[in-house]
Every structure is written in structure tokens, then in C-alpha cells.
Amino acid sequence: MQEIVVADIGGTHARFAIAELDAGHVVSLDYQVKMRGADHASLQIAWEAYADQIGRELPREASLAVAGPVGGDVLYFTNSSWMIRPKLVPEKLKLDRFSLVNDFGAVGHAVVHMDSDQFNHICGPEIELTEEGPITVLGPGTGLGVVNVLRKDGNYFVTETEGGHIDFAPHDEFEDALLKKLREQHRRVSAERVTSGSGIRVIYDLLAEIEGQPSKDMDDRSLWALALSGEDSLAAAAFDRFCLSLGSVAGNLALAHGSRQVIMAGGLGQRIGSALLTSGFRERFIAKGRFQSLMEQISVKQLIHEEPGLYGAAAAFIKEYGA
Numbered sequence: 440m441q442e443i444v445v446a447d448i449g450g451t452h453a454r455f456a457i458a459e460l461d462a463g464h465v466v467s468l469d470y471q472v473k474m475r476g477a478d479h480a481s482l483q484i485a486w487e488a489y490a491d492q493i494g495r496e497l498p499r500e501a502s503l504a505v506a507g508p509v510g511g512d513v514l515y516f517t518n519s520s521w522m523i524r525p526k527l528v529p530e531k532l533k534l535d536r537f538s539l540v541n542d543f544g545a546v547g548h549a550v551v552h553m554d555s556d557q558f559n560h561i562c563g564p565e566i567e568l569t570e571e572g573p574i575t576v577l578g579p580g581t582g583l584g585v586v587n588v589l590r591k592d593g594n595y596f597v598t599e600t601e602g603g604h605i606d607f608a609p610h611d612e613f614e615d616a617l618l619k620k621l622r623e624q625h626r627r628v629s630a631e632r633v634t635s636g637s638g639i640r641v642i643y644d645l646l647a648e649i650e651g652q653p654s655k656d657m658d659d660r661s662l663w664a665l666a667l668s669g670e671d672s673l674a675a676a677a678f679d680r681f682c683l684s685l686g687s688v689a690g691n692l693a694l695a696h697g698s699r700q701v702i703m704a705g706g707l708g709q710r711i712g713s714a715l716l717t718s719g720f721r722e723r724f725i726a727k728g729r730f731q732s733l734m735e736q737i738s739v740k741q742l743i744h745e746e747p748g749l750y751g752a753a754a755a756f757i758k759e760y761g762a
């Protein structure tokens with residue numbers, strides 16, 4: 440049994456765990472700790488604080504999933520003063536070997552290694568994870584993460600993309616109005632402006648304007664809670680519209696990738712997965728004109744693992760070094 444440290448490092452929070460690896464599989468994630476990045480001046484200090492908190496010496500191998508591109512001499516975080524200099528990681532963190540992967544790329548690695556009980560069915564054929572061909576992994580959250588996973592001949596390859604930044608394509612008159620409203624704020628409107636966590640706000644505000652109702656002043660998290668509770672008809676309608684747009688985008692990405700399956704992941708993806716079953720998500724996912732019959736054959740699943748970033752970081756280490 441091999442142990443490595445795994446970390447999922449975002450702009451606000453950093454998550455750490457000790458992963459046990461055996462025969463090419465992630466066996467467990469133990470000693471899990473979540474901390475605010477602002478509570479520590481650097482990754483090295485947070486790393487040492489993690490060791491102190493769990494009361495044990497850390498393994499000398501690790502895998503780090505970070506929120507941002509992993510190329511270059513210095514990696515910066517949007518909402519944090521932390522930075523990572525990959526060449527100095529072995530010295531600063533006392534490591535002999537380490538992997539460095541984008542945080543949503545790590546989710547792509549996790550998908551391949553997960554057992555079937557970590558997926559819920561959303562729509563399309565209810566089948567196991569495909570062992571051959573492309574899989575689109577989609578993660579609505581702060582932004583819209585997208586990776587392409589290609590499985591071939593018992594191997595797999597993860598391609599990190601910026602698929603969330605494709606153009607938002609309206610499907611009806613309401614979405615025409617939504618695009619017009621967003622253009623007043625942004626030079627160009629990407630898909631993630633509508634289908635990430637903040638998207639529900641602009642949808643809700645436009646619906647309130649159309650209905651001649653006041654728009655409730657609350658943060659996005661509170662608006663999401665209200666929308667999912669069903670207690671407010673306007674917020675519920677905003678969620679329905681969100682699901683329609685998300686279905687369109689997911690279908691577009693599946694077509695572009697030639698995917699056999701789509702996996703919904705990400706923090707928001709986990710929260711809304713069950714609600715997608717009774718929404719218009721499937722209707723829009725398959726609404727691709729001459730290709731509707733093709734879209735009906737694509738299986739859509741929800742990844743339900745609570746820490747896919749940590750799990751995926753461990754899986755990325757296995758991919759790079761074996762275990």
C-alpha cells in the first residue's frame with residue numbers, strides 16, 4: 440500500500456488528505472482537512488499546518504490539483520495571495536515526487552477511477568461508464584469547467600479545455616432577451632455567464648422585469664437555496680430556465696467532442712443533479728435538429744463523490760507514476 444498527500448487548492452479553500460493507493464487504484468482518502476487559504480500566508484505554511492493538525496509526518500509523494508492552468512514557472516490564484524513555483528515544490532514541501540494538475544482536470548481523472556455507485560443516472564441510456572470513446576465532463580460552479588476524457592484500449596487521456604467560454608447560443612425569445620441583457624454588461628457573452636452559479640441571478644432579474652415584480656436582494660447562494668426549495672415561484676422559474684440553458688450547452692459540448700457520455704460534476708452540479716431529472720434539461724440536451732436521434736443515445740450521469748478533486752489528484756498521480 441502506498442500513501443501520498445493529495446491537495447485540492449482553490450482561490451478560497453484548500454483541501455488536503457492522505458490517499459492510499461494500491462495496484463493502480465485509489466483505495467481511500469483519510470485525514471481530510473479543509474482550510475481557508477486566507478488563514479495562511481503560503482502553501483508551504485498551510486502544508487505544515489495540515490501536518491500539525493493531523494499529528495503525523497506527511498508522505499514524501501504528493502499530487503496537487505490547482506484552480507488554474509498548470510503551465511509556467513509561477514502559478515497564481517485569482518482570489519488568493521498564494522503562488523506555486525513548481526521547481527521549488529520538492530524543496531518547500533519536502534517531496535521526492537509530485538504531480539501537478541488543473542483542478543477540473545483532476546475531476547476528469549476521478550471519473551475514470553470511480554466505481555459505478557458514484558454516479559447517478561440523469562437521462563439517456565442507463566448504462567455503465569463507457570470503456571471506449573470520448574466522455575465530456577461538465578462542471579457548473581463558480582465558472583463552467585469542461586474536460587474531455589478519451590478512453591481507448593484500456594488507457595485514458597484527459598484533455599483540459601476552456602469549453603465554458605464558448606459563445607452563449609440563445610434557443611428562444613427569452614434567451615434572446617437574456618443575451619441582450621448580458622451584452623449590456625459584457626463585451627462578449629460566454630456560456631458560463633448563464634450556466635454557472637452566478638447565471639441564475641441574471642435569469643431571475645430578467646424574469647422579475649418581465650413579470651413586473653421586484654427582484655429580491657440576496658446573494659447567489661441564497662438565491663440558489665430559494666430556487667431549489669420551490670418556495671418562490673419566480674426563483675423556481677429561474678432554475679427551470681437555468682436547466683434549459685445547461686441542457687443546450689451540455690448537448691453542444693457532447694456534439695463537439697463526439698461524446699458517448701456526459702458526466703455532470705462540480706459543486707453546483709452535485710446540488711442540482713436530482714432536480715435535472717424533472718427539468719427541461721433532457722429536452723434541450725437532445726434538441727439538435729437532424730442529430731436528435733444521435734443525442735438520444737448519449738448517456739448523461741451525475742458524479743456524486745463528495746471530494747472528486749482530491750480523488751482525482753490521487754488518480755492523476757497514478758496516471759503519471761503508476762501505483
